[in-house]
Every structure is written in C-alpha cells, then in structure tokens.
Amino acid sequence: VVPFFVALYQALKLLGYIDKNIAFSELSVKALKNIKYCAVIISALYVMVIPFVYLLAEKDDAPGLIIIGMIPIFASLVIAVFSAVLQRLLKEAIDIKSENDLTV
Incomplete structure (x- = not known):
C-alpha cells in the first residue's frame, strides 16, 4: 500500500500545481x-505475488483466479505508461515555453 499512497499524494500535489x-x-x-x-513498483509487487495465487488456484481448481490476479498488474502498467507519456509531453511543452520566452 505504500507505493499506492505515495502515488496518491503525488497526484494530489499535481492537482495543487x-x-x-x-x-x-x-x-x-x-x-x-x-x-x-510507483505504478511500476505496484505492478512488480503484484507480479511477485502471482506464483502464490497460481498455487492457490491449482489447489482450489479455480482457473479464473489467475486472470483476476492479473488485472491489477495491467491496470498499474497502463497508469505507468500514461504518466510516462504525460511526463514526456509536459517536458516538451516546458521546453517549447522556455524557448518562446527567450525569443520574445
């Protein structure tokens, strides 16, 4: 839960900005x-837990448990990719803004 709350705090800071x-x-x-x-860390933590979920699913004969366990992995990876894209776009926008400020 620590990476989740750190990411949540960073999101609140971003909204404040x-x-x-x-x-x-x-x-x-x-x-x-x-x-x-934080999203990558959350995804990695869930990847480390998946083998234990697999053992539990084999014991209870529940094949859907693996798919349900993979949902948080893909969700956090989507968040990581989306924030990486936004980070890159924002960095380029800041660079363009600083160039325009120097030009004027």
Missing part, C-alpha cells in the same frame, strides 16, 4: 515521474 496555475513546471514533471515509478 494545476490549481495554482503552475502546471507547466518541473514540479509537475517530477510528480508525474514519481507516479510512474
């Missing part, structure tokens, strides 16, 4: 990077 009109800053990029790392 958006509210303060400093969304296009390095602080937002750092918050997105932390969210990405």
Whole structure:
C-alpha cells in the first residue's frame, strides 16, 4: 500500500500545481515521474505475488483466479505508461515555453 499512497499524494500535489496555475513546471514533471515509478513498483509487487495465487488456484481448481490476479498488474502498467507519456509531453511543452520566452 505504500507505493499506492505515495502515488496518491503525488497526484494530489499535481492537482495543487494545476490549481495554482503552475502546471507547466518541473514540479509537475517530477510528480508525474514519481507516479510512474510507483505504478511500476505496484505492478512488480503484484507480479511477485502471482506464483502464490497460481498455487492457490491449482489447489482450489479455480482457473479464473489467475486472470483476476492479473488485472491489477495491467491496470498499474497502463497508469505507468500514461504518466510516462504525460511526463514526456509536459517536458516538451516546458521546453517549447522556455524557448518562446527567450525569443520574445
């Protein structure tokens, strides 16, 4: 649960930056990077638990248990990819904004 709450805190910080009109800053990029790392950690933790779920599913003869156990893995990977894309776009937008500020 620790990576989840860290990511949740970073998301709240990101929303605070958006509210303060400093969304296009390095602080937002750092918050997105932390969210990405937390999502990858959550996915890795679930991957480590899947063998135990497999043993439990074999014992109880429940094949759907493996698929249900894989849902959090894919969900956190989707969040990691989405935050990585947003991080890259935000970084490029900050670079373009700084170039425009220097031009004017």
